[in-house]
């Protein structure tokens with residue numbers, strides 16, 4: 232099956248007075264229809280710039296570099312001009328942002344803003360029908376009195392309600408993909424859970440794909456089918472949600488996982504912060520981008536970029552620890568990539584068996 236979106240070797244730089252900031256450095260991935268992919272990493276690792284590239288939203292001094300290719304349903308959209316992008320974004324792919332108060336127009340009532348998005352892409356729809364669809368979409372987004380909400384202004388709504396309005400606005404054109412850039416970061420945990428649930432309900436109803444951009448591993452555990460871990464403008468690990476949570480292979484992924492609370496760890500277990508900062512992207516490291524912060528860094532890490540190593544089907548990692556010659560003493564997680572293909576197959580079969588047994592136990596307990 233063809234992927235809905237396919238990104239090949241995406242590189243984006245910002246040309247500033249300080250020099251060329253290499254925000255994204257050769258990223259490739261695919262998203263299938265109906266799939267939820269979470270892109271995780273600290274601020275400044277290139278997640279949001281990658282997402283903006285999919286919408287044609289890279290503005291000067293930024294530039295999508297030559298050789299980058301983005302395909303949507305098999306058609307190359309990276310070659311679109313501004314007119315084509317205007318017809319594409321908001322219709323085929325919609326995006327919601329972290330701060331709805333900033334994204335919504337404060338001088339325009341909610342109804343007008345939602346209808347404007349619909350009218351931009353479907354000018355043939357009459358005013359009454361626009362009203363009907365806007366109210367229906369607000370109701371689907373969980374707004375209690377949708378008719379009244381149409382007349383309200385953004386500042387009259389709570390943060391959670393504003394984010395619901397943003398989702399309604401993004402979904403009114405029935406896009407095939409929703410990009411959510413930190414959509415729950417400014418909300419409290421209860422509202423966060425409600426917004427994630429709403430996105431999942433809408434996904435089940437419409438079959439859309441979701442690209443979730445977040446730095447919060449807790450959020451992705453609930454929602455993602457696949458996780459892409461980014462660092463210093465590159466993908467450092469990717470795999471199914473269960474692979475990343477239960478069999479992480481990259482030291483940066485370990486750090487991210489150790490920095491979130493887990494229900495199965497004792498009260499005395501401290502959350503670990505990741506020491507240091509992301510590298511200066513005007514002159515990124517020659518080798519692995521994480522080498523200055525990585526406790527297991529070797530000489531080779533500073534000099535050469537690691538290649539992708541396959542852990543299991545759909546699970547890849549870019550780290551020199553996967554090389555057979557690496558010293559793995561003191562490594563807290565099991566590195567699996569130096570196993571033979573036969574051993575890997577066995578590991579993945581056992582893992583699937585374990586998971587299905589665990590699910591059966593859960594089902595039994597929930598009865």
Ligand code: SF4
Nearest residue numbers: 519522525532550551
């Ligand atoms: Fe650490 Fe080296 Fe792996 Fe980079 S390649 S994460 S520096 S061990």
